[in-house]
Amino acid sequence: MSQPSKATAVPLKNVKITDAFWSRYIRLVNEVVLPYQWEVLNDRIPDAEPSHAVKNFRIAAGDEKGEFYGFVFQDTDIAKWLETVAYSLTISPNPELERTADEMIDLIARAQQPDGYLNTYFIIKAPERRWTNLREEHELYTAGHFIEAAVAYFQATGKRKLLDVLCRFVDLIEATFGTEPGKLRGYPGHQEIELALVKLYRATGEERYLRLSQYFLNERGREPFYFDLEYEKRGKTEHWPGHKDLGRTYAQTHLPVREQTTAVGHAVRAVYMYSAMADVARETNDQSMFDACKRLWQNMTTRQMYITGGIGSTSHGEAFTFDYDLPNDTMYTETCASVGLMMFAQRMLLMEEDRRYADVMEQALYNNLLSGMSQDGTRYFYVNPLEVWPEASAKSPIKKHVKPVRQKWYVCACCPPNLARLLTSLGQYMYTVRGDALFVHLYIGGEATVNVAGHSIGITQQTNYPWNGNVKLSLKMEQACQATIGLRIPGWCRTATLAVNGENIALDGSVMPQGYAKVTRTWQDGDMIELNFDMPVEIMQAHPHVRANVGKVAIMRGPVVYCIEEVENGSNLSAICLSQKAKLTATFDENLFGGAVIITGEAKRLDETDWDDVLYRPVSTQFKPITLTAIPYGLWGNRASGEMAVWLRAFNE
Incomplete structure (x- = not known):
């Protein structure tokens, strides 16, 4: 590589955050989120979506009778919870929490099969389907999250039990996949194990784990197309009917990874893969891999990223679409995708110190990620919109994924534990x-x-x-x-x-x-x-090709994006207009969620009088002056349910 020596991140154990802003969130995860999520995983939260994740392991271990419940990747909720526990114990020792985690690890070890296999869906429900549908059934993705948990727990506590369990599982995976005769030349439908294997390599020094990560990346996108081969072999059946119709770009299998230039497909899968590519490039001095990372970074962050650091502009496939297609009210901007974006940014910083990477890391952190969790730590957004109209969320089929209020839990609950593990590991990004x-x-x-x-x-x-x-x-x-x-x-x-x-x-x-x-x-x-x-209030505009924002402006101060809510500004926020030269004032409000800077200033609202029983009429636009109040985007949705908007109509004075 071009750099004379490799950069390393300062380990989490060497960083103690005592910050007026972030300590509150980290304390919230330690004291509220981890206990709350443990209760959810044990199905003890009334009116929340059932998890069944712990019970699945009890059934798989033979401790209970019953049927598997949940998604094929339900185990990952446990894995991410354990990884968060590991980071929490690193920064704040808690013997009771550690004891709970140890008991869960004992249960996982009892569920592991004699050959090392570990996945409750296939142990309980479909043992004959192991490794037959890599495109859809998330076996390697689930393994990856458990590898990450095992490494983090070993580093936090020095205890090897979970690490040994996962090393046995990876040994089985290594014996199953590869280019050697008798092995499957497959790779994950949902990327994740690739970056986890690099972590396992660093923790154990076993180069074969790094080589396995390289294999999964290098095999992706080659011909003949493996997912089509396995589809034919299993009799053209699908786990999710229609999944195959999403096409090869959905899981970034359309080209070999070194030839990819544009961020496409499922956003979380993409940034997990890009993170692994950067890891492997760093460990193996693979310049062509790193060059691909830089091309993908450039496309994603300059043409397909929201001002909040959100990525993924459509709910169809939770995916990227095309350059400059950034709708505000039907987008996806999944919390997990911003976690993955931060992971990718950190790895790019380890390759070269360029503020573009840290700027985006900060942008996602203070905006899209913070939006993903309520201020009390018990409710979550999967989707982080830039415009919300609650009635449309309730009644429009194309906006039903956009929730105006955070949920206690989700049937697919990847985001809550993902956000928790990011917050507790924040010190290692600094x-x-x-x-x-x-x-x-x-x-x-x-x-x-x-x-x-x-x-x-x-x-x-x-x-x-x-x-x-x-x-x-x-x-x-x-x-x-x-x-x-x-x-x-x-x-x-x-x-x-x-x-x-x-x-x-x-x-x-x-x-x-x-x-x-x-x-x-x-x-x-x-x-x-x-x-x-210097932190003046800035009135921002989008690239002219972002059609959703032509003639609109947004408000930023420092790294913080602002939004307006119905609670201060009334209903029909789309009628509010802000001058491109508006004088806006930043004031610290100690009563807003423990203290935050709010933005106030003069704006205008379209006059809505004299429109009774009239849907259209000749133009005679009238405005009335109002005082606009904007709050940090990461804090929206924590009060009364109502409208929200980041981008506002602009006018010239």
Whole structure:
């Protein structure tokens, strides 16, 4: 690769977040979300969609009698819950929670079959169908999530039981798939195991796990098309009738991965695959794989991503469609897809320090991801819309997937535990180290211990980000060391200042390659770095080819996207118009969900009087002045049910 040394993420165990903004969310996961989701997984939440996930394992282990219930990938809810527990224990030890997790792991081990196989759907319901429908039945996807859980739990606790269970399962998978005679030349319909295998390789040092990940990626998209072969072999039956009609782009099997240039198909599958591609490229110095990652990143983030960091513009296949097709009211923007986008961004940062990756990581984090969970941690969005009209959600068939209120749980419950595992592992997204350089990607208060060029450095961040742009970083070390510290200057920031020990440092091209202010010096104990990012309220517009937003504007401040809700602005939000030159004021409201910056300013509303029994009439547009109030998009839907909009009609004054 072009870089002289490999970057590494600072491990989660080395980062302690003590941040006015994020600590509340992490504490919410630890104290509310994990216990709540455990109750859901045990079917103990009244009126919530039943899970049956724990019971499936009891049946598979022979502890109970009964039938399998749920989706073919129902086990992954347990896997993601365990992975979240692992991250939670890493940052906040909890003997009772660990004991509960250990008991679940014991149950998983009892359910594992003598040959190492582990999947309750096939153990209970369809043992004869193992490995016969990789396109639809998620066996390798489910295995991948359990591998991730096993690695995380081993790293958190040092306990190998779940890791050993999954190593046995992966040994079976390795014996089943490959190019050697007698093996199946298959690969996952839903990508996930590819990135999990790289984690397993790093945890165990077993290169065969990395080679298996390479195999699954390299085999994808080759001819003859494996999914068609297995379809014919099993008598042309489908798990989900019509699934085959989604075509080869749906699961990114239309081309070999190195030849893909455009983000297509199911958005979650795509970003999981891209994350694995970046992982494998990094581990094997595969430049062609990395070049493909950069092409796919460029297409996805500059032509197919929402301003909130959401991806996936149609509910049909939960998928990308085509460049600039970004509808606000029928989109999908699944919470899981933004989790995957952050994973992809982090891996690209490990390949090259370019703020484009961290900017998108931040954009998804503060907007689309936060929207996915209620402020009390007990309700969730699968879909994160940019425009909501509750009556349309209830009555229009094309908008029924757009929920105006968060749900207690979902029949397909991938998003709630996925969001929880992201929040508890947030610390590992903040810093990377490459040789004698430390890079700061996210500005979140807390402490970290990093090893740079053989020196242990303590770094403390103090900030009230994202509500203001002041960040202070203080260093602690036993002896002075020569090193570089790279500080991301966000792409949204027009004006920034940087000082070290009170001495201003010019932010010009010589210190800002790829958007990072790189300061090289002999650092000493007590050194202080201070950054100030100007955070004006910005009125944003979309590319003219985004037809849904022509003649519309949106509001941002720093990394935070704003929306308007019916609760402050009345009904029929589509009638509200905002000047492209409107004077908007940012004010900290301590009463809004523990404190948040709101935006207020003058706007106009179309006059709706004198329209009784009239559907059309000659133009005679009249406006009346109003005061508009906008709140952070990530906080919407936490009060009364009602309309919401991110993009507003624009007018020139």
